[in-house]
Amino acid sequence: MTVEGLPTTEARRLLPVLREIADEVGPGAGRQGRVADYIPALSGVDPAAFGFAVAGVDGEVLGVDGWRTPFSIQSVSKVFSLALALAGGGESLWARVGREPSGNPFNSLVQLEHEDGIPRNPFINAGALVVTDRLLTLTGDARGAVLDLLRAESGNPDIDFDPDVARSEAARGDRNAALAHFMAGYGNLENPVAHVLEHYFWQCSIAMSCRDLAAAGLFLARHGLRGDGSRLLDRSAAKRINSIMLTCGAYDAAGEFAYRVGLPGKSGVGGGILAVVPGRCTLCVWSPALDRHGNSVAGVDALDRFTTLTGLSVF
């Protein structure tokens, strides 16, 4: 029981652990790694920023330091577009994208030719472009569908795209354009390349805080149930997304992430990482300085310490 006599929630119980970790990791944030600058609009972010939030399956969200500061969610959006594509279109997606770790950088082209235009998994860029294409076919507005889901599940209607980030990425989008055109050449896109790219860039540009992302990801900890009690995914689909996050969520460092953290997680080059403790809670950590794989240095460190201190991993 807490001092107020209310039952201790998961978030309240874990908040002191987040505080302890932030005191250890936060002061060093930005000393190792580099902020992503291949998307120019991301390059001005403070490398020393740090935020950490925990959301219990009851919906309570608490956090420390910069947990309410919005940042560019980038590839963390890939979890939500995948959830919507599976919820709306089912298993047929898997004819067009695989479920194996790639072992290659998130924007790599090399595997695609060997594997006939079928991306290894939905969390590398090529795979996410296929998922966006599927969502476009299903909804007519992939980026709008992702934004609506994020607003609804976080309970924050003010979440929005960042047009500067979206335009900046489009202006430097040659690699993603190459991936999309290459897959179109293999017949693995249903919509025009320019349309798919636009929706992908805008979806990546969404700005959210650790608070909002931890809350929005709770359906993954609730085995597919949304905040209003309705079902987004059946239990099996939720399990599968968590599994792919564990094996593919940190690009070509997914093995190292699983080794150190032991949780399903998805990182983005904005420095955010969403992690899931199924049945218990979600965590979102943010610190913009990245390692050479594109994962937040302080973010992975914080999650590593979290599972070490609490024993809350899937193993």
Ligand SMILES: NC(=O)CC[C@H](N)C(=O)O
């Ligand atoms: N790893 C990432 O977060 C990459 C996302 C970024 N929008 C890109 O396509 O390059």
